[in-house]
Amino acid sequence: MVRSFIAIVLAAVAHYAGIQIPATQTVVEDPEAYVVYAALIANEIRATPSRKPLVIQRETTFSKECIVSGGALETDWKPVADDFKLQNASVRLVAPDRDLGRPYVVVPQKDLLAFFGKQGGSWPAFYQRYPDSGGYVEVSAVGFDPSKTRAMVYVSHYCGGLCGGGSYHLLEKSGGAWREADVPGVSTCIWIS
Numbered sequence: 001m002v003r004s005f006i007a008i009v010l011a012a013v014a015h016y017a018g019i020q021i022p023a024t025q026t027v028v029e030d031p032e033a034y035v036v037y038a039a040l041i042a043n044e045i046r047a048t049p050s051r052k053p054l055v056i057q058r059e060t061t062f063s064k065e066c067i068v069s070g071g072a073l074e075t076d077w078k079p080v081a082d083d084f085k086l087q088n089a090s091v092r093l094v095a096p097d098r099d100l101g102r103p104y105v106v107v108p109q110k111d112l113l114a115f116f117g118k119q120g121g122s123w124p125a126f127y128q129r130y131p132d133s134g135g136y137v138e139v140s141a142v143g144f145d146p147s148k149t150r151a152m153v154y155v156s157h158y159c160g161g162l163c164g165g166g167s168y169h170l171l172e173k174s175g176g177a178w179r180e181a182d183v184p185g186v187s188t189c190i191w192i193s
Contacts, residue, residue, distance in 0.1 A: 027093045028060065033142040034098040036151050039178040040169060041137065042101055054104040055136035057112055060092040062140040062154040063189070068168040070186030077150065077170065077183060084143025084152040092141045105130075112136060123160050135159030138166070149173045150181070156191075165192040 028034075041054065073081040096106040115126040127133070140154035149172060156166025167190040172181040 025059070025091055025093050027095050028141055029095075030142070030144075031098070032144065032148050032151075033153075034095075034100060036142050036153055036171060036178050037094075037139055037155075038100040039171070040139075040153065040155050052103070052132040052134075053130070054100070054102060055112075055130050055133045056094055056104050056106050057109050057136060057138045058093050058096075058106045059109045060088065060094065060141045061109075061138045061156075062088055063156070063166060063168075063191070066166065066168070066189035066191050068152070068170070068186060068188040070183070072183050072186050077145075077152075077186070079145040080143050080150045080152045080170070082143070083145070084140070087141035087143050094139065107136065135164065151178065162193050165190065167191070 094106050096104075112126075115122065115129075126136075130136075135158045138154075138156045138158075143152040144150065151171045151173075152168065153171070154166065154168050156164065158164040168188045170181045170183050170186065170188070171178045173179075
């Protein structure tokens, strides 16, 4: 009953806000996931003015080529890795109205791709539409352990033809804040353009 009510409210808000949420996709609802996103955005996307809206791709994604590996993912961090796989088994949608510690806009992937496809478009056109945004960010859904003190997430940032990067992050919550975890024996892939 409550879930149905929430779905109806979200559909109404999306309709009146002009946001189309495909019926086959679900929104990332977990408030703690947005706390994780905020921590990573604060640490990684420093080049963009914090008063200007950050552009975030609406659909979640992750890299299948650049992966994280290591024995701890089969032992201590297995619940996190398993939940990451579960949360990312299908594309989820980033909500446009959560607190990330700075303003942001959520843009559908098809609209972002239109800037760079064969139909024309370019980084100058992107920056004309989203001035001072510093590019755009893609995130995965967040995988947690049952106590929500460990997390795994993928974040990438695109800012120009040869400007961007992405990586997986393993985080631990300590003193109420999410911080990068130093997990012995785990290697994470980082790509930079």
